[in-house]
Amino acid sequence: MRELVLTRHNELIDPLVRVWGWEIPVYLFLGGWVAGMMILVGYFLLRGRNREDTCVCSVLPGTSVVLLSLGMGALFLDLEHKLYVWRLYTTFEVTSPMSWGAWILLLVYPALAAAFALRPPGILRDLFPAVDRLSRRLDTPVGVRGIAAANLVLGISLGIYTGILLSALGARPFWNSAILGPLFLVSGLSSAAAFGHMVARHHEERELLARSDNVFLAIELFVVALFLVGLLSSSQAHVAAARLVLGGPFTASFWVLVVGAGIVIPLMIQLLAVTHRIAHTRVGPLLVMAGGLALRFVIVAVGQVSHWAKV
Amino acid sequence: MARYGMVIDTRKCVGCTDCVVACKTENQVPEGLNRDWIADDLTGSFPTVHLEIRTERCNHCDNPPCVACCPTGASHVDPFGAIVLVTPEMCIGCKACLASCPYDARFVHPDGYADKCTFCIHRVKDGLDPACVSVCPTHCMTFGDLDDPNSEVNRQLASRPPHALMPAAGTEPRIFYLT
Ligand code: SF4
Numbered sequence: 001m002r003e004l005v006l007t008r009h010n011e012l013i014d015p016l017v018r019v020w021g022w023e024i025p026v027y028l029f030l031g032g033w034v035a036g037m038m039i040l041v042g043y044f045l046l047r048g049r050n051r052e053d054t055c056v057c058s059v060l061p062g063t064s065v066v067l068l069s070l071g072m073g074a075l076f077l078d079l080e081h082k083l084y085v086w087r088l089y090t091t092f093e094v095t096s097p098m099s100w101g102a103w104i105l106l107l108v109y110p111a112l113a114a115a116f117a118l119r120p121p122g123i124l125r126d127l128f129p130a131v132d133r134l135s136r137r138l139d140t141p142v143g144v145r146g147i148a149a150a151n152l153v154l155g156i157s158l159g160i161y162t163g164i165l166l167s168a169l170g171a172r173p174f175w176n177s178a179i180l181g182p183l184f185l186v187s188g189l190s191s192a193a194a195f196g197h198m199v200a201r202h203h204e205e206r207e208l209l210a211r212s213d214n215v216f217l218a219i220e221l222f223v224v225a226l227f228l229v230g231l232l233s234s235s236q237a238h239v240a241a242a243r244l245v246l247g248g249p250f251t252a253s254f255w256v257l258v259v260g261a262g263i264v265i266p267l268m269i270q271l272l273a274v275t276h277r278i279a280h281t282r283v284g285p286l287l288v289m290a291g292g293l294a295l296r297f298v299i300v301a302v303g304q305v306s307h308w309a310k311v
Numbered sequence: 312m313a314r315y316g317m318v319i320d321t322r323k324c325v326g327c328t329d330c331v332v333a334c335k336t337e338n339q340v341p342e343g344l345n346r347d348w349i350a351d352d353l354t355g356s357f358p359t360v361h362l363e364i365r366t367e368r369c370n371h372c373d374n375p376p377c378v379a380c381c382p383t384g385a386s387h388v389d390p391f392g393a394i395v396l397v398t399p400e401m402c403i404g405c406k407a408c409l410a411s412c413p414y415d416a417r418f419v420h421p422d423g424y425a426d427k428c429t430f431c432i433h434r435v436k437d438g439l440d441p442a443c444v445s446v447c448p449t450h451c452m453t454f455g456d457l458d459d460p461n462s463e464v465n466r467q468l469a470s471r472p473p474h475a476l477m478p479a480a481g482t483e484p485r486i487f488y489l490t
């Protein structure tokens with residue numbers, strides 16, 4: 001038997017760590033979603049789909065800028081020393097994933113803006129002739145390939161970074177898995193494909209996005225399994241951390257919200273849709289996105305509770 | 312260059328919390344928050360029980376994850392004695408360092424920056440012991456340079472088998488407990 005009593009009761013720390021509330025999961029979700037959309041934009045641009053009037057790649061960059069700004073807003077709300085936020089950009093700390101993220105985000109905006117400028121809304125072209133000129137200048141084979149490559153590379157970096165941000169914090173065994181980067185990346189891709197599936201106007205594109213979303217969801221399921229197996233085959237602290245979702249207090253939220261409602265059910269719905277047994281509806285994509293958000297909430301919450309044996 | 316650390320004799324510590332009060336007074340630690348604290352660690356089953364009473368604080372780790380994860384460089388290892396410190400004017404209050412410390416030794420100061428034990432660097436620079444060490448009525452704590460083979464901390468470390476907290480976390484703490 002072991003009984004450990006501390007005279008300490010620091011806010012946000014005792015009795016259990018809860019330094020991050022809703023802001024960080026929302027930021028991680030929106031960051032991952034935008035990362036997925038950048039990868040899709042890169043893919044569609046490389047395929048030359050931007051020539052099509054109805055291509056979803058003309059909707060995603062603008063939406064991404066809005067979502068990313070909301071995510072950064074949530075991150076800002078979480079900061080306790082807000083007036084000093086500019087300190088992020090007075091240094092680059094190579095060992096700090098948060099510092100990498102701050103600089104990656106700074107590059108993401110121009111890449112998205114360039115993709116947006118390839119097909120700006122007509123009203124913007126009419127109002128601002130400079131936008132029209134910029135659009136024409138960028139819309140060359142080299143320009144489009146460059147923008148596609150930038151979106152692909154930065155999208156992958158952003159998606160992986162949202163996972164590394166947590167996995168680098170070795171004090172919390174539940175987060176301490178290199179699989180978290182790929183997990184958040186593939187989850188971001190599935191949210192992006194789900195969103196594309198909802199807003200695509202072209203039938204072929206909708207089918208393609210639904211099919212690719214199914215692939216992403218299947219991969220996500222596999223990566224979730226790998227993540228748990230990785231924890232279970234590691235140290236005692238990691239095994240104890242995995243047990244938090246395998247019989248522990250977070251079992252229901254993890255298996256019902258994240259895996260069940262967020263991956264398995266939408267995968268089944270979308271499999272039926274792409275095999276033309278049911279019509280495409282918004283139910284599947286909405287569940288995928290809600291599952292992506294639940295994944296971040298659950299992982300952030302479980303990680304804060306997990307700890308090393310206090311010896 | 313010194314590398315400051317502490318050795319704490321758990322057979323002498325009675326958990327009186329004088330060190331806690333001294334730290335709060337010396338460093339004006341805000342109400343409800345603590346830079347140091349007492350842990351009562353009871354193991355075994357009656358009648359074979361073992362009670363270790365420890366005074367705990369930031370371990371000023373040799374491999375500090377709180378410094379590695381800080382995006383602004385606010386958390387740093389000070390050249391003076393390798394003491395781990397936070398520069399409040401550089402801290403954005405992102406709380407990554409709070410999440411990265413396996414000992415939960417940090418907290419957010421009401422003014423918004425990350426805060427924790429400083430080994431009373433202002434006193435040590437004046438040749439004094441940290442406040443907690445100087446007030447302990449049982450003299451259970453010894454502070455000094457771990458790199459100096461003739462220092463009192465090293466003599467204490469050689470006297471009985473020491474243990475550090477959570478060695479598996481890999482932070483290489485510089486506070487040692489004699490059991
Ligand atoms: S005890 Fe925690 S706050 Fe102190 S140096 Fe080690 S990791 Fe950092």
Ligand code: SF4
Nearest residue numbers: 381402403405406408
């Ligand atoms: S809270 Fe402050 S000291 Fe801690 S990691 Fe963030 S910026 Fe660095």
